[in-house]
Amino acid sequence: MGCVNVKKQTKLRMxxxxxxxxxxxxxxxxxxxxxxxSPSDYEPLSFLGAGGFAEVTACKHIRTKSIKAQKKIPKSKxxxxxxxxxxxxxxxxxxxxxxxxxxxxxxxxFEDRENYYLITEICxxxxxxxxxxxxxxxxxxxVKESMFQVLQAVEYLHDKKIVHRDIKPENVLLTSSNGSxxxxxxxGSADExxxxxKLFGGFGSVFYLAPEVIIGEYNEKVDIWxxxxxxxxxxxxxxxxxxxxxxxxxxxxxxxxxxxxQIELGGLSCDGLxxxxxxxxxxxxxxxxxxxxxxxKWFEDCRKKYE
Ligand SMILES: Nc1ncnc2c1ncn2[C@@H]1O[C@H](COP(=O)(O)OP(=O)(O)O)[C@@H](O)[C@H]1O
Ligand SMILES: [Mg+2]
Numbered sequence: 001m002g003c004v005n006v007k008k009q010t011k012l013r014m015x016x017x018x019x020x021x022x023x024x025x026x027x028x029x030x031x032x033x034x035x036x037x038s039p040s041d042y043e044p045l046s047f048l049g050a051g052g053f054a055e056v057t058a059c060k061h062i063r064t065k066s067i068k069a070q071k072k073i074p075k076s077k078x079x080x081x082x083x084x085x086x087x088x089x090x091x092x093x094x095x096x097x098x099x100x101x102x103x104x105x106x107x108x109x110f111e112d113r114e115n116y117y118l119i120t121e122i123c124x125x126x127x128x129x130x131x132x133x134x135x136x137x138x139x140x141x142x143v144k145e146s147m148f149q150v151l152q153a154v155e156y157l158h159d160k161k162i163v164h165r166d167i168k169p170e171n172v173l174l175t176s177s178n179g180s181x182x183x184x185x186x187x188g189s190a191d192e193x194x195x196x197x198k199l200f201g202g203f204g205s206v207f208y209l210a211p212e213v214i215i216g217e218y219n220e221k222v223d224i225w226x227x228x229x230x231x232x233x234x235x236x237x238x239x240x241x242x243x244x245x246x247x248x249x250x251x252x253x254x255x256x257x258x259x260x261x262q263i264e265l266g267g268l269s270c271d272g273l274x275x276x277x278x279x280x281x282x283x284x285x286x287x288x289x290x291x292x293x294x295x296x297k298w299f300e301d302c303r304k305k306y307e
Pocket of ligand 2: 052
């Protein structure tokens with residue numbers, strides 16, 4: 001999840017915080033009421049990860065014994081614009097409408113006085129970010145496989161007029177530790193974009209912000225820019241900007257945004273470089289769309305494998 005005052009950028013270093021136990025008192029629930037989901041339906045297991053907003057733990061659904069992920073978001077962290085008119089977090093409203101093999105499946109949500117709890121499928125292979133920390137950088141083949149799947153999720157979202165606004169390696173999860181199936185997660189910064197409607201506001205994580213997000217109004221093409229930055233980060237294992245604080249990074253993005261360079265990306269194929277250039281096109285009108293991206297020559301082998 002991102003925020004209006006752009007998130008403090010996570011360093012390329014693993015962050016581990018302790019898991020939490022969730023207990024609520026359901027004893028006074030009337031036996032005539034349909035049981036509504038509650039934190040006590042789940043037994044917390046191990047810690048999976050934490051972001052700027054939430055803490056995520058593996059949990060067991062006590063009745064069915066199935067293992068899921070539970071994202072606990074303190075209500076104190078959410079602003080009114082994080083809530084849908086139905087009073088649910090927008091993240092829940094959006095997740096409920098999604099069904100795609102490259103998007104984390106959502107099951108149910110509940111709340112107590114302090115927190116919202118989102119139950120989703122568990123992705124046992126951790127995030128691309130954690131995997132990048134372990135391996136330093138990814139091969140072009142691995143990056144291509146991940147990008148192709150993420151862009152399939154992005155195409156689906158954009159067709160549904162949903163903008164993710166926080167695409168980065170921390171929010172792309174591997175379903176298993178030895179596989180290559182990835183799923184886009186964390187819809188805490190996502191929003192719906194009506195026909196011809198523009199979005200405003202600096203959601204997302206600073207390194208991945210498109211120049212137009214910092215300048216003013218924008219549309220779904222910001223996700224493509226973030227994909228371009230993510231591709232660069234996965235290939236190099238480096239942070240895209242050397243500037244230290246969010247304000248200077250934002251100034252840098254407006255004045256001299258990330259541009260792919262053959263020397264830095266040593267070994268990247270000509271097709272890969274051309275593809276990255278098209279995603280990191282500063283003019284969002286000219287920037288490639290998700291559908292066009294999936295048709296790029298670089299993905300020729302992926303199209304055969306995944307379609
Ligand atoms: N479904 C899941 N399965 C496994 N790990 C997860 C899952 N969802 C989130 N995580 C881990 O928890 C971290 C934080 O979750 P995220 O939804 O991104 O929270 P935030 O909104 O605070 O950024 C992720 O970067 C990832 O490491
Ligand atoms: Mg996140």
